[in-house]
Amino acid sequence: MDFNDIYYFYLTAENRGFTAAERASGITKSLLSRRVAQLEEKVGVQLIQRNSRQFSLTEAGRQLYEGAINMVSEGQSAYDSVALLRSVPSGIVRVSCPTVLAQHHLSLLLPDFMRQYPKISVSLDATDRHVQVIEERIDIALRSSKSLDSEPGLVSRALATTKMILVASPDFIAQHGMPTHPNQLARMPTLCDQVERQEGEHKWELFSPEGCHSIVKHHPRLFCFNRWVQLESAIQGIGIGLLPNPVAALSVEKGKLIHVLPEWTTKGQIIHAVFSKRKGMNPASRAFLDYLILHLPEILTAPSFDNNFFT
Template structure:
């Protein structure tokens, strides 16, 4: 079957007649009429009621028209996708990212990305709040969570995961001891990312041992802060035990500012997701940035080989 005939029929039916279809498409009425008649001959049924006063579809015509609507929509979507691939990525990409991820990881990737795509401008908002992607017109929001429930209208693409490890400074360990079991953490000052907790409420860490069995630890934070960098610096200064992603703690462990506690015990991994709108036809600049993150984020967030 010649799919052009289906398209000519769609134009005629969608515009309510040959004259209107000619105005909308630039295709002559005679050609449209001839191709629709040819289509009717092929399918063996009448599709259009021919009347000098009004245009109407037969029952078979209505059924075929409904089918061509999706056909044309899919064809247009495929055409747009190819057109986007052929265009040179340019323009502004608005990105939201947790502060520590921006400072220690995205900052390593941005220069190379921007050298590769000189026509792209990036607006990076380093913030620890949950931005409203659609309302604030953010193209890509990076979020690091143990689990992520995506809001309606958004897509969450997992990029990389990292374990949460326990760390403390050498001075802290000298003062409070080096724990040999997670239960001992309940007697030590800690650092927490949990906010808006009342004094009467308990704070808990869920840790998993070498056999995978969970252990719930009640702890007593001295500092509450969502910002991982502040938690890290506070741990380095001996304020308390921190449970933070391994890639964040890695440089301080390598320099001896921090020591990993209970190395056989970890928390659930945090996964970095790229969150963006479900709308079709992602612009080439945003697609280029997302593809770059998918390729390079796993490398910068890979697990360090702690001793």
């Protein structure tokens, strides 16, 4: 078996046609077509539906393409690992990250990383939307969730875990009283993001150290995905917020917020690094990921989120 034939087939399938594959790779359309035809003859099945109007793979072609993706990815990774030994990582790393994580944690890590790797540039998209990693050509996307559903073509690496805590301002507690059980939260105004909506209702799932479990149906006054806005609204007494501990901890220390029901918490929020499995990770991206693995858990344990930005 000539593995070059599989590579030529991969280029054609990945770019959805011989002409597009020629533009992407510089290999002539005629050579690609001839080698794919030779591959079909060797395996004894048709891999590509010949149609002038659209490009499509047969079932056998789809199966071979999935295997070819892994083959090319492993080959690229092997090449990159050797290249990493002979050169200093360089180039651009395209990173997507939730706004709060970028502003108040990743911002503390980036300067030291870039001093260590002077030939690496970072393009950081601080956004709370769900980015399309492959379509938007993102090298590493950071995501925070209780769990991460697998997506086609992507792999993930858990980096760190944080806990969510309930917080409210002293004025809010003075007006509404200090709750002593999660059930009382249903009668109080709350803050949340739309992700917390389940089966048409807004719910918080809380756990105690003794293993008790409580589902709180609450009624938000504010819906906002951005944790900064939720934090400021909690400080201003708009409602009780359920926020990541690293986001709220400093405000609790300074007395701007009170930790409500401290014995109750949520399942850990896991911060994942998500990246494409269709191509090997380049040395610059690998260096960035390794740096996050080493340093992000430590910086998340230090309360660094100060609310003096507005003052």
